[in-house]
Amino acid sequence: MSTERKVALVAGANGVIGRNLVDHLVSLGDWEVIGLSRRGGADRGRVRHLAVDLLDPADARDKLGGLTDVTHVFYAAYQDKPTWAELVAPNVGMLVNLVDAIEPVARGLRHISLMQGYKVYGAHLGPFKTPAREDDAGHLPPEFNVDQQNFLEQRQQGKAWTWSALRPSVVCGFALGNPMNLATVIAVYASISKELGVPLRFPGKPGAYTSLLEMTDAGLLAKATVWAATDERCGNQAFNINNGDLFRWSELWPKLARWFDLEVAPPLQMSLETVMADKEPLWNSMRERYGLEPSFGEVSSWRFGDFVFGWDYDVIADGSKARRFGFHEFVDTEEMFLSIFDELRKRKVIP
């Protein structure tokens, strides 16, 4: 364990990525952690929460101006918007406001870690070159992840701190009230199917049932993020981070259904956003019957589910650069889903 003081500022501490990162930093035992989000949270042990609106530069300056001890910034804040173009201004603006506020005061700043994704490779636009590699050619804007990285690269010139960028696939872990949460989409969709006495049908595009995919466990991603932020060789580098195994829904779907004691019937393409629009009263009756905690709004990432289940093309990136640089952890994707379902049940998110 290093004796140097390490103070992490985690932006997006309530998100599926940020929340798991905070937990991992705490588990390491030698980090002080400041969690940043609009909602804030209850302080516990080595974690202090700050409620800050990063869209507001004055609020960022006011609330972050006293954080002189921060040594590492982990940026995983995110503003959802309906179009790819609309994502750019708020998401680049939040990062700029944070760096403008923290860089002048945190004299011992050593690293800024940026959470990205496969959108850097155009994965959201349609079939793209796979497996994607970190040095693949770029594509036309708008794309906020690329703009964020360009901003950091320019700001870092001549500075003592370094940056790293993490590029996970779909990230799976526990979180509530966030727009991109595939494990919860599947768990709630399956629970509602069971309640209505219907089998579990894959709701995506026909070709999406057999395309080749991979996932990223939020706990694995947290380990990789801290590794990249603290291993000198990773300074000013980007890394694909995925579980290390590949799958097709056609093989995995029946195994997930089994956890819910559900039969599988042939896929039937439907928009989850559309078919879930009238399910809030049903969810409320399930909450009462099974003592479930979250509101329907807190478990509804249906638009994200439709997006992921619409990938009728391979969505895979080469994870070997991280291994070459020294990160060797992996996660079994089937076990990952089942253990998240266990946790959702334990936390009374699903029956």
Ligand SMILES: NC(=O)c1ccc[n+]([C@@H]2O[C@H](COP(=O)([O-])OP(=O)(O)OC[C@H]3O[C@@H](n4cnc5c(N)ncnc54)[C@H](OP(=O)(O)O)[C@@H]3O)[C@@H](O)[C@H]2O)c1
């Ligand atoms: N989830 C995935 O499957 C996935 C996959 C690949 C890449 N990524 C990328 O990873 C990054 C993080 O995604 P995520 O899914 O973890 O996001 P998320 O679950 O939606 O979390 C976003 C976090 O940002 C905070 N936030 C939002 N607006 C804010 C503001 N104005 N000021 C301060 N904090 C704000 C939110 O808390 P409050 O609401 O309390 O402010 C929350 O803690 C994004 O760039 C995303 O594209 C995600």
